[in-house]
Amino acid sequence: MTDAPSTSLPLLAAQLGVWVAQQLEPESLVFHVSQFADIAGPVDADVFERALGRVLVEAEALRVRVVERGGEVRQELVSGFDWSLIRVDVSGADDPEDGARAWMREEMRRPFDLAGGGRLFTWALLKLSDERFFWYQRCHHIVLDGYSCSLVARRVAEVYTALVGGVPCPQVSFRPLGRLVEQDRDYRDSPQHERDRAHWSAQPLTEVEPLLLSGRSAPAADFPLRQSAYLDKGAVDAVCAAAGLGPAGWTGAVLALSSAYFARLGGRDTVTVELPVTSRVTAVHRSTPGMLSNILPLTVPVPPGATITDVLAHVSASVRHLLLRQRYRQEDLHAGLGHAGGQYAFGPMVNILSFDHRLDFAGHPASAHPLTNGPVPDLALTIAPDTHPDRLRVDLHANPALYTHDDLTNHLTRLQHFARNLAIDPEQTIARVELMDSAERAQVLEEWNDTGRDLPGGTLPALFEEQVARTPDAVAVVFEGEELSYREVNEQANQLARLLIEQGAGPERFVAVALPRCAELVVALLAVLKTGAAYVPIDPDYPADRIAYILNDANPMCVITLGSNGVEAQPGTARILLDDPATRRALHA
Incomplete structure (x- = not known):
């Protein structure tokens, strides 16, 4: 890495939040974002490295180092990196995919030197066979959020495809990082910021205890547990149709289904979930990699007698209002509520990824697979379109101090059963929808109650x-x-x-x-x-x-x-x- 920075910028508000959280837990790895692209086809590693090098020049957020001088934390844009692509060949292993995943798990345990001004990203190309490659990406959350990772991945695929085809690369849409800093400063100095503060200060967020389905809390672990499943897209579309929405309304439908499920499971008439938002409301935001993402609370009433269409109508209206105020930082919200530093959960997280994760590398399709995406104090549900058009992918992450893999499997099975039952009759009351399938019902009512034992006599x-x-x-x-x-x-x-x-x-x-x-x-x-x-x-x-x-x-x-x-x-x-x-x-x- 060169020692001569060309630009020095203050941190974005979101970056400052990550910086402070990392200082509170300096050994923690929870502030890392990692994923891999599964490429179904051959990859020219030399050309791929050239494409990455070009995108590294274009994406200024990847070329920053964070420094603290005179009590002020800033980011310095470095003109170049002593960088090369890590190349890993696991094609000779008995199980190449297992070998690739093991390598990624081990690499994710390496901390970034945030305070030392080191490089804050890692890229690797793993060869599983001549026809299958994993492109592994990891960075510190202070430089990129999930949306930015998608921007960078799409640009890498675009540049690689052009280089392989020997055609000019399409013009990059990335803007300078300084534009994000300017717009962030302008917002925080604006009347809109004060209006957003007044809005969030008026929310009754301290009146109800957070819904913690394990019944307790614990600090987020470096690596959450993870289980995956699928929701039937037809069932979600049926809920949309009953509410007078087209298939494009699936994002609101899965948010309503998830919220209703958590409310039923917790025995509550109202549930608050945490909703990740991009905080990208301008053209500069939407086209520039950087750390802007935010997490805000969404309160969803599920009163007795409510149907899933009632919940969906409320969710749709509430999300519209929340998105108008999505730039107000979660750190400011927690401070206003008197929450101490560290990780605080209003309830389970429901992350809806509506943007397209499909990639194409010179005619070879690739699917993106998230690995980690920040702290998980309790439960985090991520729902996104799948490569198969008839289903949605559901990833459930959980704090391993609070849940087991069996707990996650049970949650996903119940959620699938809950969604199917509601799709059959969207106008039935949620309170009457069966959460358990026949197997779990038999376990609870019969196996767990089979407690007959020979007891000794006497007092x-x-x-x-x-x-x-x-x-x-x-x-x-x-x-x-x-x-x-x-x-x-x-x-x-x-x-x-x-x-x-x-x-x-x-x-x-x-x-x-x-x-x-x-x-x-x-x-x-x-x-x-x-x-x-x-x-x-x-x-x-x-x-x-x-x-x-x-x-x-x-x-x-x-x-x-x-x-x-x-x-x-x-x-x-x-x-x-x-x-x-x-x-x-x-x-x-």
């Missing part, structure tokens, strides 16, 4: 004492470094049971147990059962009036608690304090 205290006889010194309870053997638990429970019996505990009586999670809690519950009484569990962190209500309603003959809890018994009700020295001596006598 719980008797069974516990049998275990004490078998393994008296085995560890029974562990809490914050404290361990109690079966013998110790049994002896302490027996002593506490005697104290309770002295207070009048026995069958048909209640004993309140107001203890935090601790080893003594296990002892206390067992002791109550040994007396023949029933225990009333009380969380000592409940409000005082809530505790008083429970005690008044249950009318226990005794309350087991700690003096430090501040739980008071009703007048005339005994109270045993486990942290009282006298009680401790009695339990350990």
Whole structure:
């Protein structure tokens, strides 16, 4: 790479968001974009490298290095690169495709030196046979987004085709990167930016918890899990027709279907999904590679009684309004809502890729296959046209800390079943559409409920004492470094049971147990059962009036608690304090 930059530019707002996120997680690989083109035909590697070199000169975003000087982060456009195409031949492998995919997986683990000003892209040509090649592309998200990768790929195919045919290359439509920077600055200084800020600030996005179908959250992993399937295009077209739309309305239909599916699965009347948008609203935006993509929340009502055509009508109107305000940055939106730095998910992501991913290299067709496209905190659903006209491709990415491959397979199977059922009768209420197919329904209703087991007779205290006889010194309870053997638990429970019996505990009586999670809690519950009484569990962190209500309603003959809890018994009700020295001596006598 040459050391003399010809141009220095500030970062785009989207680039700055990626820069900050990468600084928060400097070792993370989630801010990489990678894909490959599967070329069905021979490729002249030398000509292909010439085509790439020409496009590298044309696409200024690929020739930047990011530098930080004097507290300011900028991008410097470098006039040239010490660059060459990586060539990999796996045609001799037993399974060339598996070998190619293994090579790509390993290459994706190499971090880009973002802070060191290094090259921020990798291109490789993998030969699987004389008639099949993979063109592998990876870059840091700070230089290109998914739309830009498509722009670059189409231009490479165009230039390669011209070079092979020996004809002049069509004129490039790429504009200078500085034009993107100018338009980005103009927008952020404009009244439109303030109107967009007011719009997003008025959205009730903090009133509902994000829909996390796993029930928990976790930081995004470097490499999400991935499963793929297909939706029947005919089923999607049937939904479009019922809503009075032609086949071109498939983008809104799959967004409505996905949103309705997530709402049903989460048991919600309203669901918020994350919608990736290009943020490209001008001719310069649409023709210039760079990082502009954005992710914004789309709230979709799915009330009781709603049909898929109702949801589609709402989605179509809402998306139109959202696209008018798509340039307002997600980072600004999160900051306005008080979300801390890092990755925050409003809900599952639904990414609709409506632009054409088909390529042609000198008469040989190629299909694009995305590998990674930024962070996946939870679930990300990507839907795009397939090379087969009768179906849509569905890629489901998931955080491996939250989901398994089986989870992804089940989601995709349910979504296919859900779409087919709605296509049969688009006017049926969504709430009545069966989510499970016959196999999953049998598993849930029959296999999982086949819980018949031979159970031992006797009471719980008797069974516990049998275990004490078998393994008296085995560890029974562990809490914050404290361990109690079966013998110790049994002896302490027996002593506490005697104290309770002295207070009048026995069958048909209640004993309140107001203890935090601790080893003594296990002892206390067992002791109550040994007396023949029933225990009333009380969380000592409940409000005082809530505790008083429970005690008044249950009318226990005794309350087991700690003096430090501040739980008071009703007048005339005994109270045993486990942290009282006298009680401790009695339990350990």
